[in-house]
Amino acid sequence: MALALPELLTKIFKFLAEDKALYPALFVSRLWSICSGPILWRRIELIGNGGAFGEKYEIQLKKFMGVLDRKTKPIYAPSVRYLKITHYYELSNQVIEKIIKIFPNITHLDFKRTCGFDDTALIKISRAYPNLIHLNVFNNRGLTDHSISKLAKACNKLQYLEISWSGDVTDKSIYKIARSCYSLKHLGIGGGKSCITDKSICEISRFNPNIQSLNFNNCEKLTDATIHTLVGSYPDLRELDLSNCERITDIGIRQIAQCRNLEHLALNSLEFINDKTICIIVQSCPNIRYLNLEFCYVTDTVVEAIAQSCRNMEYLNIYGSESITDSSISKMVKKCSYIQELELGYCGLITDTAIKDVAQHLSNLKYLGLKYCVNISKEALDMLDPDLEIAIHRAISYLSSILHHVSHITGGTRGITGRSRSINLIGREFLTYFQSPRTLI
Amino acid sequence: MVTEVKRVKLTSSEGTEFQVDRNVAERSVLLKNMLDDVGESDCAIPLPNVTGPILTKVIEYCTHHKDDPPVSHEDEFKKGSEDIDDWDAEFCKVDQGTLFELILSANYLDIKPLLDLTCKTVANMIKGKSPDEIRRTFNIENDFSPAEEEQVKFENDWCEER
Numbered sequence: 001m002a003l004a005l006p007e008l009l010t011k012i013f014k015f016l017a018e019d020k021a022l023y024p025a026l027f028v029s030r031l032w033s034i035c036s037g038p039i040l041w042r043r044i045e046l047i048g049n050g051g052a053f054g055e056k057y058e059i060q061l062k063k064f065m066g067v068l069d070r071k072t073k074p075i076y077a078p079s080v081r082y083l084k085i086t087h088y089y090e091l092s093n094q095v096i097e098k099i100i101k102i103f104p105n106i107t108h109l110d111f112k113r114t115c116g117f118d119d120t121a122l123i124k125i126s127r128a129y130p131n132l133i134h135l136n137v138f139n140n141r142g143l144t145d146h147s148i149s150k151l152a153k154a155c156n157k158l159q160y161l162e163i164s165w166s167g168d169v170t171d172k173s174i175y176k177i178a179r180s181c182y183s184l185k186h187l188g189i190g191g192g193k194s195c196i197t198d199k200s201i202c203e204i205s206r207f208n209p210n211i212q213s214l215n216f217n218n219c220e221k222l223t224d225a226t227i228h229t230l231v232g233s234y235p236d237l238r239e240l241d242l243s244n245c246e247r248i249t250d251i252g253i254r255q256i257a258q259c260r261n262l263e264h265l266a267l268n269s270l271e272f273i274n275d276k277t278i279c280i281i282v283q284s285c286p287n288i289r290y291l292n293l294e295f296c297y298v299t300d301t302v303v304e305a306i307a308q309s310c311r312n313m314e315y316l317n318i319y320g321s322e323s324i325t326d327s328s329i330s331k332m333v334k335k336c337s338y339i340q341e342l343e344l345g346y347c348g349l350i351t352d353t354a355i356k357d358v359a360q361h362l363s364n365l366k367y368l369g370l371k372y373c374v375n376i377s378k379e380a381l382d383m384l385d386p387d388l389e390i391a392i393h394r395a396i397s398y399l400s401s402i403l404h405h406v407s408h409i410t411g412g413t414r415g416i417t418g419r420s421r422s423i424n425l426i427g428r429e430f431l432t433y434f435q436s437p438r439t440l441i
Numbered sequence: 442m443v444t445e446v447k448r449v450k451l452t453s454s455e456g457t458e459f460q461v462d463r464n465v466a467e468r469s470v471l472l473k474n475m476l477d478d479v480g481e482s483d484c485a486i487p488l489p490n491v492t493g494p495i496l497t498k499v500i501e502y503c504t505h506h507k508d509d510p511p512v513s514h515e516d517e518f519k520k521g522s523e524d525i526d527d528w529d530a531e532f533c534k535v536d537q538g539t540l541f542e543l544i545l546s547a548n549y550l551d552i553k554p555l556l557d558l559t560c561k562t563v564a565n566m567i568k569g570k571s572p573d574e575i576r577r578t579f580n581i582e583n584d585f586s587p588a589e590e591e592q593v594k595f596e597n598d599w600c601e602e603r
Contacts, residue, residue: 003563003579008544011556015564026597027572030584033593041597067596074596 009035017042038079048087048113061088068098077102084110096121100128108134112162115140119147126154136162138188143167149176156180164190164215174200178207185210190217190241198225205233213239217266220245224252231258243268243292250277257284266292268317279305286310294319294343303328307335317343319369329354333361343369345391352380359383367391449476450485451500453493458485461500468503470551490549495542502532502555509554525561533562537579 003009013036016022025036046064048057067074080103085091091114099106106129114137122143126132132155137143143166152158152173158181163169174189174196187204189196196219204211211234216222222245230237237259242248243266253267254277262285267273273296282288282305289312293302298321306313307328313336318324324347333339333354339362344350350373358368368384369391370376381390447463449472467473475486488496505528525533533540540559547556567575576583585593 003541003581005545008548008560012560012563012567015561016568021568023597024570024572024575025567026593027585027590028575028583029581030589032581033585037597063595063598070595076596 004031006031006035010039013039034075037074037076041074041076041080043082043084044080045082045084046086046088047084057087061085065095068095068102073102078105081106082108082110084108084112085114086110086112088114089116091116093117093121093124097124100124104128107131110134110136111140112136112138115142118142118167119144122147123150126151130154131157133157134160136160137166138162138164140166143169145170145172148173152176152180157183159183159210160186162186162188162215164188164217166191170195171197171200175203178203182208183210184208186213186215186239187211188215188217188241190215190219190243195221197221198223198229201226202229205229209233212237213264215239215241216245217241217268218244220247223247224249224255227252227255231255235259236261238262239264239290241266242270243294245270250274253277254280257281260284261287263287264290266290267296268292268294270296275299275301278302282306283309287312289313290315292317293321297321297323299323300325300328303332307332311336312338314338314364315341317341317369318347319343319345321347323349325349326351326354326357330357333357337361338364340364341367343367343391344373345369345371346373348372348374351375352377355380356383359385450483451496452485452487453491453496454489455493457493457496459496459500461504462507465500465503465507468506468509468552468554469499470553472550488550491546492542495539495546498532498535498539498543499546499550499552499555503552505532506554525558525565529558533559 003012009031013022013025016025017039020040022036022040025032026040027033044064046057046060083099083103083106091111096117109125109129109132117140119142122137123146125135126147135151135155135158143163145168148163148166148169149172153176161177161181161184163173169189169191177184177187178200187208196216198221201216201222214230214237216226222242227248230240235258238261240256240259240262241264242253246269248270250272253270253273256262256265257280262281265281265285265288267278275298278293278296278298279302282291282302286309288310291306291310291313292315294317296318298318300323303318303324306316316332316336316339324344326349329344329347329350330353334357342358342362342365350370352375355376358365365385365388367389371391373392381392384390448460449463449466451459451461451466451472453459463476467476472486479486491499533543535543540562544556544559544563547553547559566578570578575581
């Protein structure tokens with residue numbers, strides 16, 4: 001019978017690989033277990049959300065640690081290629097050692113916002129996984145040039161490397177990365193402590209021709225010279241984050257318009273940027289799907305330019321742009337109907353008219369930021385989808401009626417550069433919000 | 442200019458002979474390679490692994506799909522188990538035994554679209570069922586000892602969806 005043949009069983013199971021539909025197959029019989037395990041657990045994801053309500057996540061983690069502690073490896077262990085553990089603050093060197101022992105064939109490691117391990121563990125990782133393709137140690141804070149350099153040398157097949165805020169990383173590491181990782185497509189080296197300078201970026205551009213995505217968030221020493229280098233070496237650049245790179249000037253930013261295939265651009269807190277520059281970029285790069293202009297203080301002109309050119313926009317953040325009015329927002333939502341996340345916090349002049357148009361035209365909207373948009377009424381919010389995640393700051397008397405209409409209220413902090421955390425306002429937390437609404441600024 | 446439709450002969454396991462157009466037969470990569478090697482011969486190709494009724498079904502599928510574009514190589518792990526068109530869905534409304542025979546034949550004859558279709562169909566039969574229900578549907582024996590069952594549970598139950 002067909003179902004007795006492992007190759008055919010495997011073929012059938014591959015159609016169920018998505019969204020864990022294959023999970024019950026593990027328990028049907030020995031053969032089914034052997035065939036389904038490797039397919040099901042090719043990717044292991046333990047994704048925390050940084051909030052205080054991760055009880056389910058903690059249980060998962062505990063069980064996963066239990067699996068690591070057993071003497072016998074799980075049967076699917078050699079098939080695991082992709083391991084993601086995020087928002088976990090106690091991932092120690094010892095746990096990393098166990099992971100390495102049990103899962104020898106990992107090619108994708110994602111430890112974003114996870115900490116607890118340091119150079120020792122990273123060096124072990126680089127020795128154990130010479131074929132590593134993807135590594136994310138965003139916000140680890142425990143790593144230094146010492147291990148990053150060794151990593152670069154040992155894992156020269158890396159295509160994705162995200163070491164923003166990972167610790168004390170300087171130009172030294174960048175030089176090593178440039179000269180080893182020739183297949184690199186994404187490099188993220190943002191971070192407050194970083195001493196990344198124009199020189200090291202020059203090295204990257206000399207040795208890494210395949211770069212498509214760069215994250216220089218907070219690289220305060222970079223100047224216009226870097227932009228010039230980038231635009232010359234990577235005309236096909238797709239993603240660029242220059243948030244908080246305060247030494248770059250408006251003229252420098254304008255050069256970005258030459259990367260016409262840009263899809264993702266973040267220019268947070270670059271207050272000196274003129275509307276004209278942003279308009280030029282937006283007009284030259286019609287494929288932009290993600291645009292973060294938080295604290296760039298843009299005006300209606302920019303939003304109208306976006307409406308004209310960037311029909312594929314999915315994420316737009318203009319937090320802090322106090323002079324934005326209904327007219328440009330209305331125009332934009334009519335043309336950019338694919339928007340999923342729209343951050344309009346502090347756009348205080350926006351009224352119900354804009355909300356009405358948002359409700360009418362943005363059918364894919366998942367998140368709407370309206371903090372300090374004081375001219376918006378309850379009736380307007382009623383027009384929005386009840387499942388929509390909304391960030392607001394409202395007077396106490398209004399809150400209770402809103403809770404009938406929104407399922408999550410986000411109390412994000414300043415600087416929303418992506419998905420905000422969602423906090424369910426129940427019980428205690430609800431009262432805290434009531435008592436000191438200003439703390440949620 | 443008249444283009445002659447070439448016919449080929451196939452023999453099932455019971456010895457029944459089937460005549461099909463060459464382009465229909467060539468939906469099977471196995472047959473295509475054989476015909477390319479054999480050339481213009483008039484001999485029948487024996488298929489000892491395929492019974493008459495199954496071969497009839499296979500030919501029915503290949504005839505309906507004879508003008509399909511060549512199969513592109515998809516990323517294996519992006520397959521979903523939806524989007525089966527109506528004709529194909531009707532075609533697969535057969536008893537389990539026939540369905541499994543079709544899988545085996547499609548595998549042997551190397552007809553990827555038919556193999557994908559039949560596997561997808563079985564996958565849809567598995568989807569959403571509990572282990573017990575799956576065993577009943579396909580008449581599979583639970584050969585786990587209680588200890589083994591515990592072990593499988595322990596090694597796997599930390600995932601989110603149950």
